[in-house]
Amino acid sequence: MTSRFSPYGLWTLFALPLIAWSWMAMTSTNPRIVHMLVHPTGEWSARLLIITMMITPLAMLFKGKGWTRWLKKNRRYFGVAAFAYAALHTVFYLIDRGSLPRIINHLDRTWIWTGWVAFVIFIPLAVTSTDAWVRKLGTWWKPLQRWTYVAALFTLVHWAALHDWKEPAAAIVHFAPLAALEAYRLWYWYLRPRPARAA
Template identity: 55%
Template sequence: MKALTTFLNHPYAFWVLLSLPVIPMLLGLGSGDLEAVRNVLHPSGEFAARFMIISMMITPLMMLFKDWRWPRWLMKRRRYLGVAAFGYAALHTVLYLVDEGVVAFTGSELSKLYIWTGWLAFLILVPLAVTSTDGWVRKLGSTWKSLQRLVYAAAVLTLLHWAALHDWGGIGPALVHFGPLALLEAYRVWWKMNRRRMRAGQSA
């Protein structure tokens, strides 16, 4: 048991876990045809959203389960989850460009809601991933947290991107994934407001 705990606590072990979903995707691309690309396109985007959602759920989970160890364990690895979300989003974007070719840059394609929201979400994730290292955290100081809050905009854009797919045919799966995050964020807001009221009452 101790050996398993030591293994799971190692950063490389966590990276292995985050990389597991991409293995069948890469194997599925083995044939090299466009049909294989389309089969991997949506799963790659879904895992990008899932890892982003999990990373955003950690803080409210720590508030909700403040005496539990596993939220703190996840908090130490939150940046890894964010980078993984960007990695799967990058794969999703590359596969989309391979599938669509030059059509991806035409006005008729870029004007679609589920296209431009996806592009904006991806572009927001780029600086968040680049500045995820310890060096950037130290260099940016308090600005780093302000920059990371852009993930909320990326989350809203990702929700719209997913929901608007196939004439809003993706709204069901999108709400299933983003619903728990919305509930946890609502709890986080309530928790902060309640804490402020308690402090105001103590100081009165």
């Protein structure tokens, strides 16, 4: 599978929605086109984040499978792509709001400030995703990357709180598989029955 899906091919797949949405933003005559692109870019970022976080428990559940090894090998690419779409989502949002006062006036809304918190957490995670930073941080790299869970929680609330919590189902449905896999992971490490050790 690795030979069929090189990193370049994977990044091409990641880039397809980016190219389509950027082209739409530049060529559409609809004055609300940027507003229309705010939500799909955010949803795509969340989906890639969910896939990234599902990889480790999937590898535990399907041990030794080639596709889970491929996912683990390319996990950081999924995470960086999730950040890239979060950045695009943020750019479209800022353009849509149009001015600093309008941006500031929205900061007290749950679906806004949770999104900003998640994005701020993602920045150092994306910056330190390279092999050079992994070597530089050493044993500190994994604890830093665990902040992904905090960012994911804020992302869930950010999505679910849209429209004053009137339509949280989409966010819950998307995050449910991740929650189930993380529950399995906790069960595996802490609750599953273990054979008694020989005296």
